[in-house]
Amino acid sequence: MKPTAPNWREIVASKLVSPEEAVALVKDGDWVWTGGWTSVPPQLCAALAARAGQVKDVTIVNFLSPFNWDRPEVLAHWKVITGYCSPFDRKAAREGRIEYVPVSQFREGKMPPGLDHIDVALIPISPPDEDGWCSFGSGVFFGPTVSSIATTLVGEIHENFIRTGGGNRIHIDRFARVCEYTLPPAQAPIPPRTEETELAANVICTLVANEIVYDGATLQFGIGDVSAALPVFLEEKHDLGVHTELLPGGIPDLVEKGVITGKHKPHHVGKVVASALGQVPPEDLARINGNPTYELYDFTHTDDIRLLLQIENFIAVNNALAVDLTGNVSSETQGPLVYSGTGGQAVFAIGASTAAGGSVIVLPSSTLVGDTRHTRIVAGHAPGTVVTVHRGFVDYVVTEQGIAKLRGKSLRERMAELISVAHPDFRGELKAEANRLYGITI
Template identity: 45%
Template sequence: MDWRDLCKHKLTTAEEAVKLVRSGDTVSVATYASTPLTLCDALFERGRAGELTGVRVDHPAPLYNWADPAANGAFDLRACYLTPQIREACNSGAVGYIPVGIWKSYEVPAGFELEPDVFMVPVSPPDAKGYCSFGSGVWMSGPLSRNAKKIICEVREDFIRTYGENYIHLDQIDVMVEATPPAAGQAAPAALNSEEEVAATEVICSLVASELVNDGDTIQIGVGTVSSAMGLFLAGKRDLGIHTEVLTGGIVDLVKQGVVTGRYKKLHPYKVVATGVAALPQEELNEIHENPVFELYDFGYTDDLRIVSQLENFVAINNALLVDLTGQVTAESLDHRTYSGVGGQSVFMIAASYSNGGKSVSVLPSSSVPSSTGQRVSRIVPVLPTGCSVTVPRTFVDYVVTEYGIAELRGKSIQERARALVAIAHPEMRPELERKAAELYHA
């Protein structure tokens, strides 16, 4: 039976479906690559037409610009992770950014509504028993689908199915629509790295793999220009486990090669655990589809400090934007301007610091050359700029790695930290950093 026949009593157009939203409602929208673009377009058009006012949109990492002036101010967006679609609007005050660092199982974080009036989410067609999958990303869809007053689903026929808690039953859904192909510019943006950044990434990931990851470790890999590549450099290891937020490239191949087995994981042994999947090629998604090794859970479960800290030999590897000479890390802001978000980085780095045999690792190129100036700047700095957010306190940063080496910070004094970090800075930047280290920290 065609899925449309099974769902015909719930199936409607996107324009009709979003009529469930009324002025003054709170609407939660599935996050990042799971953004239901067909429904978003239809709801936005109601704002453009002047049919709605005062609609609060909870969209944690939106691939949709709810702050576009064409919406006539109909939507009040709240987000906890900035994407290119809303970064400028957020830093001009048009978006309510919520710095979230506390995640709890089966809850949504403070600042977002657990029981929204409407929840909009993409799903797979239902199976023979009426269950739909959230595809390659559960995110917060579990608790929201259990608590929202109305649920509108956008059906994506290309969605994979996974094990874990990646499902919703037809009985929970109020209305369904067929997804239309996304317009240009709506899909998740791909990072474009320079040749210098690619070369630095290769050195950094090779250093982490050879010096800081041991056989039998359980790994978390963060999203970022350097850290996302980490899975491509672990082929020489044995019996690794994976407990992470977003499943990045290379992990599928490591499972196929027998490198990732999860043999020594205390929680979910022999399983790869995540809440979502990065933009992977279709052949890798096909490997994950209905593969019992891969389990996707709610964001609040994968990123719950109380759960993650139970893992032994847990190695958290995350991207940094800047690191100061005492070890403070920002991964979310440049000066006072928010760039991305906290995500699970703080949780994972803290958990790794507490883990028996664990390590928290911050990775970044030593410098960058902004296109706006063409002048090289150090990403290891004497102090974080005024207004810059601290994503990971220096108390939970064990190692910092650039293409010039590894700085071990755990158990080191401020002076020792400063000297270690100067040593892995870009050579052109070291004389000035040495001067500031002596001036500020007597290093």
């Protein structure tokens, strides 16, 4: 990994234009990829949105976007598709202004069905090194795959982007035009954890670290309040590996202490593998930058189930909105209303459960909405609720009340396990509902 070339502006001089000139390449009828999460180019998106009345029949394609496309002037002229709802487009997807495509199939080198038609791709990149190579920064996501299928690439250059190993690079020659990002560093919209959630997460992560994670295991950390807090609780373990989608904070500490070595992984031995960095503090970012231990790859690589099934010591730790008494997990809808998306949760759970019996779902046992407490271990999911992970691929459910061990258990045994980790205020009600809905007495 070579550093940024001091004269990088000279290298890109023939392509360097304003954001408005860069997106002028978008023409009537184009499908435009605008990225996901930390791989969204804010200035290019804003410049493109300003052209909504000038270009006809454009389709915007994104995935967990922190840029707000829910604008009347945009939706009056264009169609917007997302494969994973963010806080900005959740309401629009629920009300039909933005199209949501459920995505759970990831195969290396292929965009998921429904997101696989791209004419122009807007991609944030680092400045080039002296050989012309740029990085995708801290978020590779679908960058390499999108770049291989899009007819035209438009880049947004961020001077502060880090460089890593893996598939985290693209040559400047692939870009028709680039602009330079000149605003303050973009921040992903991550709401802070409540005090109650933080307390629950501490107990849950302690249970997972002490009772489920074992020396030599390879871990996946799901996005969310609880699972992303796990690394700090793993300091007593040995020779862990990491193969994940989003890399949480705290990993560099574990690498430097020898807790994470990756020596038992079947592929990418000795490397920390992810597609993007999650909520990582600046000091972690500095230690990852240029460090050959860290490899970032395309989402279609990290989440390819054919690869995951080869990890014989795999533990996948993911969050949920609710779990029913038989173990079915809902993580993407509230009743019939979309909340987020499947993302990689389903494939990681299937891969870990099949390869190692290591599919772990973590969540607080209840949540407080206003002054009313609601159970998150439910008798049955509300009508229209999407099951993100089938109960057959859920081995453990962990709340601050304890660990429910579901693998190989009958329905009666599963219900007893799950009721035991529900909030005490709801256990009597759940026992009654188990009898009413399923005819099972607990």
